[in-house]
Amino acid sequence: MADNSDGLKGGLYDENSVYDYVVNTMKAYADAMVPHSPDLAELYGRIQFYGAVESYTAEYLIMSLDSYPTPFAVAAAEILNMAAKQYLMEKGEDPDLPKDPGGLYFSKLSQEDRLKIVDRISSPGGIIYVPAGLTMKQEDIVPVISALNRLTMMGYYSEWSGYGSTRFISPDKRMLEYRPIGWEQVGYPGPSKGYRIAGAFNFAQKK
Amino acid sequence: MDNGFDADVIVIGAGGGGAVAAKELGERGLKVLILEAGPWYGNRKWPEPNTSAGAQESLSNEDLDIQLLKTNFTDLEDDMNDLITGKFRWGPADRSKGPWPRIIEKGGFVWQSAGVGGTTLLYFANCPRAYPAAFEREWPISYEEMVPYYEEVEQTLPVREATATSKEDLFLYGARKMGFTYTNEINLTKPGFRLQPNGILGINPMLNNPDFDLENNQAVGCTLRGHCINGCCIGPNVGSVAKRSTLVSYIPYALATGNVDIMPNSFVTAIHTGQNEEEGLFASSVTVRNTWTGEIREFKAKVIVLSAGSIESPRLWLNSGLPENEWVGKGLTTHMIDCVSGIFEEEDLMNILGMSEVKPYAGQNSAARMDYPGLGAFEPFGTSPGINSTMIYGTSQKGYYFQNQTREEEAWDREGIIAGELLKEFMRNYNKTLSIVVFSDDDVSQKNGVTLDPERRDENGYIPVISYEISDADREKRDQLVGLAAELLKKAGAKTVSRANWPPDVCAHIMSTMRIGFVTDTNCEASQVKRLFIADNSVLCNGLGGPNPTLTTQALAVRTAEKIAEKYFPSAKKA
Numbered sequence: 001m002a003d004n005s006d007g008l009k010g011g012l013y014d015e016n017s018v019y020d021y022v023v024n025t026m027k028a029y030a031d032a033m034v035p036h037s038p039d040l041a042e043l044y045g046r047i048q049f050y051g052a053v054e055s056y057t058a059e060y061l062i063m064s065l066d067s068y069p070t071p072f073a074v075a076a077a078e079i080l081n082m083a084a085k086q087y088l089m090e091k092g093e094d095p096d097l098p099k100d101p102g103g104l105y106f107s108k109l110s111q112e113d114r115l116k117i118v119d120r121i122s123s124p125g126g127i128i129y130v131p132a133g134l135t136m137k138q139e140d141i142v143p144v145i146s147a148l149n150r151l152t153m154m155g156y157y158s159e160w161s162g163y164g165s166t167r168f169i170s171p172d173k174r175m176l177e178y179r180p181i182g183w184e185q186v187g188y189p190g191p192s193k194g195y196r197i198a199g200a201f202n203f204a205q206k207k
Numbered sequence: 208m209d210n211g212f213d214a215d216v217i218v219i220g221a222g223g224g225g226a227v228a229a230k231e232l233g234e235r236g237l238k239v240l241i242l243e244a245g246p247w248y249g250n251r252k253w254p255e256p257n258t259s260a261g262a263q264e265s266l267s268n269e270d271l272d273i274q275l276l277k278t279n280f281t282d283l284e285d286d287m288n289d290l291i292t293g294k295f296r297w298g299p300a301d302r303s304k305g306p307w308p309r310i311i312e313k314g315g316f317v318w319q320s321a322g323v324g325g326t327t328l329l330y331f332a333n334c335p336r337a338y339p340a341a342f343e344r345e346w347p348i349s350y351e352e353m354v355p356y357y358e359e360v361e362q363t364l365p366v367r368e369a370t371a372t373s374k375e376d377l378f379l380y381g382a383r384k385m386g387f388t389y390t391n392e393i394n395l396t397k398p399g400f401r402l403q404p405n406g407i408l409g410i411n412p413m414l415n416n417p418d419f420d421l422e423n424n425q426a427v428g429c430t431l432r433g434h435c436i437n438g439c440c441i442g443p444n445v446g447s448v449a450k451r452s453t454l455v456s457y458i459p460y461a462l463a464t465g466n467v468d469i470m471p472n473s474f475v476t477a478i479h480t481g482q483n484e485e486e487g488l489f490a491s492s493v494t495v496r497n498t499w500t501g502e503i504r505e506f507k508a509k510v511i512v513l514s515a516g517s518i519e520s521p522r523l524w525l526n527s528g529l530p531e532n533e534w535v536g537k538g539l540t541t542h543m544i545d546c547v548s549g550i551f552e553e554e555d556l557m558n559i560l561g562m563s564e565v566k567p568y569a570g571q572n573s574a575a576r577m578d579y580p581g582l583g584a585f586e587p588f589g590t591s592p593g594i595n596s597t598m599i600y601g602t603s604q605k606g607y608y609f610q611n612q613t614r615e616e617e618a619w620d621r622e623g624i625i626a627g628e629l630l631k632e633f634m635r636n637y638n639k640t641l642s643i644v645v646f647s648d649d650d651v652s653q654k655n656g657v658t659l660d661p662e663r664r665d666e667n668g669y670i671p672v673i674s675y676e677i678s679d680a681d682r683e684k685r686d687q688l689v690g691l692a693a694e695l696l697k698k699a700g701a702k703t704v705s706r707a708n709w710p711p712d713v714c715a716h717i718m719s720t721m722r723i724g725f726v727t728d729t730n731c732e733a734s735q736v737k738r739l740f741i742a743d744n745s746v747l748c749n750g751l752g753g754p755n756p757t758l759t760t761q762a763l764a765v766r767t768a769e770k771i772a773e774k775y776f777p778s779a780k781k782a
Binding site for chain 2: 033037040048051070111149150158171186187188193194
């Protein structure tokens with residue numbers, strides 16, 4: 001398709017521009033899910049400002065999608081962008097953006113509109129474009145798209161970003177280098193050997 | 208064995224059901240071979256269970272190593288629970304390989320783990336009995352007949368009353384405010400709240416002693432550290448770990464008989480049959496694929512017990528070309544699980560709990576419950592923040608919260624996925640949040656279940672396809688029960704309540720795809736294939752009315768082992 005020719009050079013993928021395309025698309029999604037929040041920062045402290053960008057959540061999504069039996073990150077980015085283009089057309093906007101190596105249509109949308117796109121393609125009827133060559137069917141794509149919400153939260157609020165420089169190596173070799181921002185924001189103290197809080201409560205008493 | 212058989216009984220799967228059957232058969236002197244698709248954690252024959260193939264088999268408790276288990280179970284939720292690359296996933300031990308594929312049509316997901324212990328590795332260990340009324344509805348055996356088997360498992364695991372912490376206190380406060388009463392029944396016929404009956408050992412009595420060294424704790428007993436779901440490894444040895452997954456209970460009991468041989472990393476891809484005049488078609492052997500080497504072997508036994516779980520058991524039946532049966536793979540129940548959560552003000556928490564936070568990460572992951580025969584059950588829970596957020600804010604069939612208008616009669620303030628700044632605001636209040644998971648009583652429907660994809664295969668055969676359509680009557684029950692849970696949060700003082708509204712094909716309680724009385728006879732022996740028994744959640748006849756299914760599956764597995772011995776090994780007696 002002509003729309004995807006940005007990543008093609010003489011019929012071959014230019015790996016860097018494909019990478020940018022996928023990363024920018026996933027960043028746009030992760031940013032909509034866990035954005036920067038200056039208002040929360042003002043009210044509750046600077047730590048609340050940070051979001052998915054600082055915790056590499058888009059990279060987590062790409063890594064997860066490419067760990068499925070059928071690697072899916074490039075296809076997911078294409079599906080998101082094609083759905084975004086359709087959405088812009090429906091709104092009467094000129095979707096023919098100038099050649100742009102970045103996240104294209106999807107990242108042009110407002111944060112709320114990006115999520116609406118994800119919701120739209122979370123049902124089989126909502127997917128208008130399945131990338132050529134993908135061995136998955138529409139029904140198989142739906143659960144993977146729905147999983148993006150869970151993956152984002154797991155990527156952001158679990159320990160994963162704290163693996164720091166080891167976050168992309170094999171899971172068996174990763175080392176926790178620091179406390180993730182997500183833990184700081186929610187007040188999770190991290191793993192524990194025990195809490196000295198035993199004791200049933202009055203309300204549990206049988207009488 | 209020198210009689211041409213590799214074992215008296217082959218058990219396929221070392222999860223919640225298979226481990227129980229193996230222990231019971233081993234105690235009768237029968238030679239049992241367990242074939243488990245996933246890894247074995249805490250066994251020194253597999254010092255690096257996720258990165259190297261290790262040994263073929265283990266037959267002895269001497270091989271179990273608590274220090275190794277503590278190394279394997281890191282208490283970190285992405286490392287342990289990530290559905291794609293985590294240690295508790297449905298996939299091979301080698302995490303550089305992808306998970307085994309399944310197709311879930313409506314956007315749900317399957318929460319299941321391969322490995323010795325199966326999904327009990329990550330379960331909350333809640334062990335309620337089924338509602339008697341659910342047995343009366345469809346089961347070919349009576350609830351009364353099950354009672355001694357329940358008692359047997361309850362004593363063996365053992366099951367005891369859970370220890371509440373702040374999240375339960377708040378939940379029980381709300382339940383009482385709603386006018387519900389405490390129930391001390393174990394055979395439930397009417398609504399009531401109680402502490403969970405759970406498979407977690409009592410609290411370490413030294414826990415509240417400030418001089419007690421938690422870091423180097425070698426004592427028996429739960430320490431309320433909140434890692435039930437991430438993998439419990441608290442105890443002086445593997446067999447006395449606090450949360451009683453079958454990895455630390457029935458598997459060590461089975462090994463102790465000296466008659467049980469366990470091969471992890473061994474995926475059974477086919478069940479083979481023979482035929483004779485006396486029995487007709489009977490199960491005779493299995494084909495096994497080593498998940499590290501790809502090596503294929505065949506093992507013969509006199510009896511085969513299928514305990515691969517509610518998705519893989521029918522898949523294996525279908526992939527093996529066993530006889531057609533209109534109920535194989537059909538009748539799936541899931542409890543149509545949903546979550547609601549409420550955020551509380553500090554002042555209200557101080558008044559109710561005497562502390563300003565709920566601390567969802569501390570304490571047993573779920574230590575209280577509300578039972579409501581006729582509708583189902585719900586329970587408070589709290590976990591590490593990644594899992595907790597995906598459960599209460601990240602899973603919905605209703606899109607994002609801003610796409611939904613809440614109706615006046617609904618007890619929740621928001622519905623759908625919480626995202627954006629509101630997600631951050633809500634998660635900032637993680638420590639002031641009470642989460643409730645709701646299990647609704649869904650009816651068996653032949654439309655729901657597991658089929659094979661007609662084209663696509665993985666190395667283990669055609670891929671399973673899971674489809675589930677919620678009926679109008681079930682949706683009504685579910686909405687009613689979720690409404691009660693939301694109301695409880697409001698009554699307890701929650702300032703804002705959110706309903707997730709999960710897709711009904713999320714499979715965490717996966718039941719009744721190989722139903723007793725339909726696929727099997729009343730002994731859980733396949734009606735069309737002699738010498739093939741089923742001992743996992745798939746053989747449950749329905750969704751039990753809503754209670755968590757593991758205990759019932761385990762009780763039934765004890766009974767099935769007894770029936771196997773009576774029928775095929777009449778001279779075998781329990782030591």
